[in-house]
Amino acid sequence: xxxxxxxxxxxxxxxxxxxxxxxxxxxxxxxxxxxxxxxxxxxxxxxxxxxxxxxxxxxxxxxxxxxxxxxxxxxxxxxxxxxxxxxxxxxxxxxxxxxxxxxxxxxxxxxxxxxxxxxxxxxxxxxxxxxxx
Amino acid sequence: xxxxxxxxxxxxxxxxxxxxxxxxxxxxxxxxxxxxxxxxxxxxxxxxxxxxxxxxxxxxxxxxxxxxxxxxxxxxxxxxxxxxxxxxxxxxxxxxxxxxxxxxxxxxxxxxxxxxxxxxxxxxxxxxxxxxx
DNA sequence: ATTGACGTTTACGTTAACGTAAACTGATGA
DNA sequence: TCATCAGTTTACGTTAACGTAAACGTCAAT
Numbered sequence: 001x002x003x004x005x006x007x008x009x010x011x012x013x014x015x016x017x018x019x020x021x022x023x024x025x026x027x028x029x030x031x032x033x034x035x036x037x038x039x040x041x042x043x044x045x046x047x048x049x050x051x052x053x054x055x056x057x058x059x060x061x062x063x064x065x066x067x068x069x070x071x072x073x074x075x076x077x078x079x080x081x082x083x084x085x086x087x088x089x090x091x092x093x094x095x096x097x098x099x100x101x102x103x104x105x106x107x108x109x110x111x112x113x114x115x116x117x118x119x120x121x122x123x124x125x126x127x128x129x130x131x132x133x
Numbered sequence: 134x135x136x137x138x139x140x141x142x143x144x145x146x147x148x149x150x151x152x153x154x155x156x157x158x159x160x161x162x163x164x165x166x167x168x169x170x171x172x173x174x175x176x177x178x179x180x181x182x183x184x185x186x187x188x189x190x191x192x193x194x195x196x197x198x199x200x201x202x203x204x205x206x207x208x209x210x211x212x213x214x215x216x217x218x219x220x221x222x223x224x225x226x227x228x229x230x231x232x233x234x235x236x237x238x239x240x241x242x243x244x245x246x247x248x249x250x251x252x253x254x255x256x257x258x259x260x261x262x263x264x265x266x
Numbered sequence: 267a268t269t270g271a272c273g274t275t276t277a278c279g280t281t282a283a284c285g286t287a288a289a290c291t292g293a294t295g296a
Numbered sequence: 297t298c299a300t301c302a303g304t305t306t307a308c309g310t311t312a313a314c315g316t317a318a319a320c321g322t323c324a325a326t
Contacts, residue, residue, distance in 0.1 A: 268325100277318090
């Protein structure tokens with residue numbers, strides 16, 4: 001038997017509210033089982049939730065995140081399905097690549113700037129010491 | 134004399150509407166000069182606009198983008214200013230690092246998945262050929 | 267003189283992604 | 297038995313980031 005999760009367990013684990021999780025369900029991002037009224041989340045549901053949140057951190061909308069995540073659950077029955085799946089994966093892959101370029105550019109320019117600041121700080125500190133002599 | 138830009142030049146270059154650019158100004162992200170009523174954008178304004186858009190692609194809100202971009206325009210006069218600036222740069226740098234982790238994880242898992250799909254496709258195609266013999 | 271093209275301000279409208287509150291339903295421990 | 301969680305549905309409220317429309321200014325070209 002695999003482990004299951006309640007909505008409050010997941011909400012505290014991922015630091016989001018139950019409302020958010022229910023909203024994701026209403027948008028078709030997760031589909032937990034039910035025990036009567038109560039939602040029962042499987043390990044698979046938990047993984048999907050984690051993927052949604054990661055997508056959000058990367059700036060994807062919920063709709064975009066759903067598109068991507070649903071690719072991982074697509075059926076691989078026929079050759080045609082596999083071909084279109086691979087094509088869609090290629091698209092998403094390009095979006096990620098674009099983000100990587102943006103991110104790398106952001107990081108390198110910030111690092112360069114911080115380095116210049118540190119040099120300037122050393123300058124200022126040494127001149128302060130001179131003034132004290 | 135440095136080159137300047139009209140609002141429509143920038144909006145078409147970056148593929149956004151003038152409304153968006155004016156909104157960014159109202160949020161304090163850009164502060165173009167004026168020639169009477171008309172806004173005149175400098176090369177510096179253009180760079181800031183590009184930074185805003187890059188920030189958005191990476192999932193930052195306009196407020197977050199502003200915080201980051203404003204760091205690049207902070208004054209380096211006193212030692213104390215430089216110290217707090219470096220501290221803030223460290224914070225932002227960590228946020229970018231987190232995004233890089235998320236992004237790397239997304240890319241590697243997607244690449245792995247695509248590879249499995251390609252293998253499966255080769256299988257299916259070979260079995261199709263066998264059936265044709 | 268007027269017609270566009272381009273610009274402006276003001277203000278209301280819209281959508282995504284939830285927040286919040288009300289009213290209800292079991293299960294469970296004192 | 298009663299209260300107290302933990303969960304549920306329904307529904308209205310909110311915020312960021314613009315869209316859209318109205319009403320107006322200005323300048324060059326016809």
